[in-house]
Amino acid sequence: MSSLDGTHVIIAGGGIGGAASAFALARKGARVTLFERSAEFGEVGAGLQVGPHGSRILQSWGLLDEVLADGVLPRSIVFRDAITAEELTRVDLGDEYRARYGGPYFVTHRSDLHATLVAAARAAGAELYTGLTVTDVVTEADRAYVTTDDGRTHQADVALALDGIKSRLRAKIVDDQPVSSGYAAYRGTIPYADAELDEDITDVIGYIGPNCHFIQYPLRQGTMLNQVAVFRSPGYFAGVENWGGPGELDSAYEHCHQNIRRQLKHMWTDRWWPMYDREPIENWVDGRMMLLGDAAHPPLQYLASGAVMAIEDAKCIADYAAADYVPGGGNAAWPQILKNVNAERAPRCNRIVETCRFWGELWHVDGAGRIARNELFRTRDTSSYQYTDWLWSYSSDRVA
Template structure:
C-alpha cells in the first residue's frame, strides 16, 4: 500500500460520515485532512439506531465494544398502532438475529458515536480542522484543487464530499435540490426516571398512525429515554414558510393513544427538523471528487440506516483503495477506485432512498388501508428474514 500511504485525501464535512471516512482512509495509510465548516465538531440530535450492517463495520475498525459500552442493545423492534396502542408485530433482536447478521442491533446517542469516530480518526493520523468549509473542488490533471472558506487552496489526490443533505459540492454534479416530505420531526432525550412510563422499555418501539408516528427507546445504558415524534405538517400543505411549528404538534397526534400523547410533553419544542431527502442520482463522481453519505444519497429516516450508509461508504472507499494500491501506485488508480465505489454503492443507497419513501407511506396510512396494513403486520412470519436480508446482510467486500 505504498501508493496509498503517499496519497493525499481531503474530506469535506465533519459529521458522522466524514469522521468515518477520515478514520477508514487514515487507518489504511492515506494522508487525510478533514474540514468541518462549524466552529467545533458536534452532532445535533439525540438517539441513533445502528443495525448489524453498521455494527459489523465498527467491529472491523475495533470500535464496536466501545460503542456498545455507551449504547443499549434492545431486545426487539416493536411496531404498534398509534391509535389503539396494540402491538402489531415484533422483530426479535436476540441470538438468532445476531448470528444471522454477524452483529447486534443497538441504539446510541449521536454525539457518543461521533466522538468515538473523531477520536479514532485522530489516533489513526487524520488531521481534523474545524471552522473551515470546502467551497469548491476543481480537478486539474491527476490532482484535485480545493478552495476553502478561509481563502486558501489545497491540493489532494481525491476529495470526499460528505457535506450533508444541503451539500455545496453536489452542485458540481447535479442541479437538483432537497425534496421535502412535508413531515416534521421533534426529538427529546430525557432522564429515564422522568419519563412517567406505563411500562419499562427495553425495546425500540414505534407507534405508526395516520400521517404520524412516534418512536421510543432507551439510551446510555438505560439512563435516558429517547423519543421522536413525526407528523405531516398542515402548515406545509398550506404553504406556510416556517412550517411544522409547535402549534401543529398537539393536533397532529390528537387521535393517538394516551401513551403517545403523554410522551409529547417531553419533546424539545424550541427546534424541529423538517424531513427532506433527495431524488436518487447514479453519478456521484466529478473528476477527482466523489460524493458520499448524505451529500450523495440522503434518505428519510424510516429504515434507520442513514448513518450506516455513510459508514458503509467510508469502508467501501478505503477497502477498494487499499486493494488497488497493493504493490504500489499505478497510473489511474484513484479514478478507477472512485468509479468502482460509485458503481458499488449507488444501487444500494438509492434503494434505501426509494424503500424509505415507500416505508413512510406504509406507516402513515389511514382508514381501510390502515386496517389492511395492521392485519398484514399481525400475520407476518416473525421467523422470516425475507424482507430484511438485503438491508442488514449487505457487504461491499469484493
C-alpha cells in the same frame, strides 16, 4: 492488500460519515485532511439506531465495544398501532438475529458515536480542522484542488464531499434541491425516570398511525429515554413558510393513544427538523471528487440506515482504494477506484432511499389502508428474514 501510504485525501464535512471516512482511510495509510465548517465537532444529542450492517463494520474497525459501552442493546423492534397501542408485530433482536447477521442491533447517542469516530480518526493520524468550509473542488490533470472559505486552495489526490443533505458540492454533478416530505420531526431525550412510563421500555418501539408516528427507546445503558415525534405538517401543505412549528405538535396527535400524547410535553420545542431527502442519482463522481454520505444519498429515516450508509461508504472506499492503489504510482488509480465505488454503492443506497419513501407512506396510511396494513403486520411470519436480508446482510468487502 496494499497500503495507501503516499496518497492524500481531503474530506469536506466532519459529521459521522466524514469522521468515519477519515478514520477508514487513515488506518489504511492515507494522509487525510478533513475540513468541518462548524466551530467544533459535535452532533445533536439525540438517539441513533445502528443495525448489524453498521455494527459489523464498527467491529472490524475495533470500535464496537467502545460504542456499545455507552449504548443499549434492545431486545426487539416493536411496531404498535398509534391509535390503539396494539402490538402489530416485532423483530426479535436476540441470539438468532445476531448469529444470522453477524452483529447486534444497537441504539446510541449520535454524539457518542460521532465522538468515538472523531477520536479514532485523530488517533489514526487524520488531520481534522474545524471552522473551515469547503467551497469548491476542481480537478486538473491528476490533482484535486480544494478551496476553503478562508481563501486558501489545497491540493490532494482525491476529494470526498460529505457535506450533508444541503451539500454545495453536489451542484457540481447535478442541479437539484432537497425534496420535502411534508413531515416534521421533533426530538426529546430525557432522563428515563422523568418519562413517567406505565411500562419499562427495553425495545425500540414504533407507534405508526394516520399521518404520524412516534418512536421510543432507551439510551446510555437505560439511564435516558429517546423519543421522536414525526407528523404530516398542515402548514407545509398550506404553503406556510416556517412550517411544522410547535403549534402543530399537539393537534397532530389528537387521534393517538395516551401513551403518545402524554409524552409530547417532553419534546424539544425550540427546534424541529423538517424531513427532506433527495432524488436518487446514479453518478456521484466529478473528476477526482466524489459525493458520499448524505451529500450523495440522503434518506428519510424509516429504515434507520442514514448513518450506517455513510459508514458503509467509508469502509467501501477505503477497502477498494487499498485493494487497487499501488504505492509510488497509485495516484493514477484513483479515477477507477471512484468509479468502482460508485458502481458498488449507488444501487444499494438508492434502493434504501426509495424504500424509505415507500415505508413512510405505509406507516402513515389511514382508513382501509390502515386496516390492511395492520393485518399484514399481525400475520407476518416473524421467523422469516426474506424482507430484511437485503438490508442487514449487505457487505461491500473488496480484497486484493
